[in-house]
Amino acid sequence: MESNDVTARQIYWRENRRWMLILGTIWFVVSLGCGVLWVEPLNQIQVGGFKLGFWFAQQGAIYTFIVLIFVYARVMARLEKRLGFEEPEA
Amino acid sequence: MSLTETTYLVVGASFALYILIAIRSGAGSTQEFYVAGKGIHPVANGMATAADWMSAASFISMAGLIGLSYNGYGGSVFLMGWTGGYVILAMLIAPYLRKYGKFTVPEFIGDRYYSDTARVVAVICLIICSVTYVIGQMKGIGVAFSRFLETDYETGLFSGMVIVFFYAVLGGMKGITYTQIAQFCVLIFAYTVPAIFISLQLTGQPVPQIGLGSTLADDTYLLEKLDRTLLDLGFQEYTTSVRGSTLNMAAFTASLMIGTAGLPHVIIRFFTVPTVRAARTSAGWALVFIAILYTTAPAVAAMARLNIIQTLEPQPGQHLSIEERPAWFKNWEQTGLLGIEDKNGDGLIQYSADPDTNELVTLDNDILVLANPEIAKLPHWVIALVAAGGLAAALSTAAGLLLAISSAISHDLLKRTLMPGISERQELMASRLAMAGAVLGAGYLGLNPPGFAAGTVALAFGLAASSLFPALLLGIFSKRVTREGAVLGMLAGIGVTLAYVFQHKGIMFIPGTSFLGDLPPNWFLGVEPNAFGVVGAIVNFGVSLTVSRLTAPPPESVKQLVEDIRVPVLSS
Secondary structure, eight states: OHHHHHHHHHHHHHHHHHHHHHHHHHHHIIIIIIIIITHHHHHTSEETTEEHHHHIIIIIHHHHHHHHHHHHHHHHHHHHHHHTOOOOOO | OOHHHHHHHHHHHHHHHHHHHHHHOOOOSHHHHHHGGGOOOHHHHHHHHHHHHSOHIIIIIHHHIIIIITTTGGGHHHHHHHHHHHHHIIIIIHHHHHHHOOSOHHHHHHHHTTOHHHHHHHHHHHHHHHHHHHHHHHHHHHHHHHHHSOOOHHHHHHHHHHHHHHHHHHHHHHHHHHHHHHHHHHHHHHHHHHHHHHHHHHHSOSOHHHHTTSBOTTSSBHHHHHHHHHHHHTOOOTTTOOSSOHHHHHHHHHHHHHHHHHOHHHHGGGGSSSSHHHHHHHHHHHHHHHHHHHHHHHHHHHHHHHHHHHHHOSBTTBOOBSTTOOHHHHHHHHTTSEEOOOTTOSSBOOOOSOTTTOOOOEEOTTHHHHSHHHHTTOOHHHHHHHHHHHHHHHHHHHHHHHHHHHHIIIIIIIIIIIOTTOOHHHHHHHHHHHHHHHHHHHHHHHHSOOGGGGGHHHHHHHHHHHTHHHHHHHHHHOSSOOHHHHHHHHHHHHHHHHHHHHHHHOGGGOTTOOSSOSOGGGSGGGOOGGGTHHHHHHHHHHHHHHHHHHSOOOOHHHHHHHHHHHSSSOOO
């Protein structure tokens, strides 16, 4: 039982870190990437009335952040259910 | 009804609502006072967090900061920085501190680093960040009152203090949470209504976020028109003007992001939800509610800027005459937020980027939001609503900060360090007294703002980023970091950041004591003082990790604590 728990914890933490890495990379790419570092090439692309780089910096990054948090919340909730780390409803 | 009467009515009604909520939500235990009994629904906590987060600066100044001071694109650092931090908070900080399950941020640092010294250093860092921040809110309350209700600054400040005193001392976190939810509704309504109208008038599009990318009546894109108009006036292009350098923008954005994730008054909001799972979704909801304002603000910035320019110069070369300037223009001149000087004596107002010929000599950032309803010729009740919204933003943030300060004093200093023997009832009394003291202290600083109050809210982020954030992150993700590492790391991080700010802005912001001068050529790699928090954070990480290698590892019980906060519950 003890060793099962240890294994479950290890899987949980490994999966958690994997998701943090994936979502953290997207977080970096849409904000500091598209919004700051690569803004000039992206500004060459016009979408409606927006230069794309400008749009990422003033709107796109923020929308993506919201999606990232809800995706993380969802995958973690599923992981917790699968490994038996689910909290009772308070 | 006159505008002033309408404003008194709307603001008075909003205050009556806050007091009503306060009476119904008194705190009966320390758990209720510090963390609202941990029973707040994640969506409700998301709203409260959004109000806690969006300060007078977000509401009144941010659109102007983007649209005027930072000339468009440069202002994106605030938009990305003040929202991106929530991703870090949701993934790296909030769930684990919620699992830890106690009352304050210094409490976690003290327990994780098995040291009262660490606890006290964290309390000091918390107080430095939060006090810097709260002074701005108190000033915001006084200014909002004096502008809209025509009271003097002191009367305004006292009225605000009485309201906060009432619900924060009585209800602690519980009272603050419910009033923050009401304040969020007031402030978001007040912000979006004028924005929708101005977007409709300029682009025919009711959603400002889409309106920003739409066409004007003459079929040119709004942003294209603004770019061209600004170039003609001698400014840089709106959509591409960088603040400093790319490196400076990246550092500024990163500092605001990690500062957000390290600000105690935001973190403790996530202690009020029932589960770890709820802490994650609640961060998502908080960002949804924040994003409503943060994606509207850049639209307001561009539209209001264009509106003002077109008021002054309806057709290229055709300038507004001073005689014929509209009533709202004269009104805002009286407050000192707008100012004209007819330098060439032709009776016309010429707006230009060249300081020698520019005749719109004062154009305050706040004008973009404050004068918006009048420029768009909206009815009195909308203007009154903006007043109530600005006050709601300032009051809700002030209350959250005051709770972070007072709980650090009554819980961390008193209960956990100095007088561990006191009973819960005594601690609850102490926490009310600490709150009362914090309100009075903040009021005093609002009345007599020290020099460093000018150092702005942005500084608080640099300080949080360089002191508390690394200690929290390492405390969760490393079992090896020791008390010596954490304490020296926090001191080094906040020390380096303060030293950099002081050397450019003056010691304690006293003019004349800055030994390097506030000049861009003297900035380290071109990074401005407000953006230096990320460098302080790197120093903090470096010192913490190095010192931890050289000192005895943490005891087994601490390693067990770290193991425990990483999972929501023991496996069933």
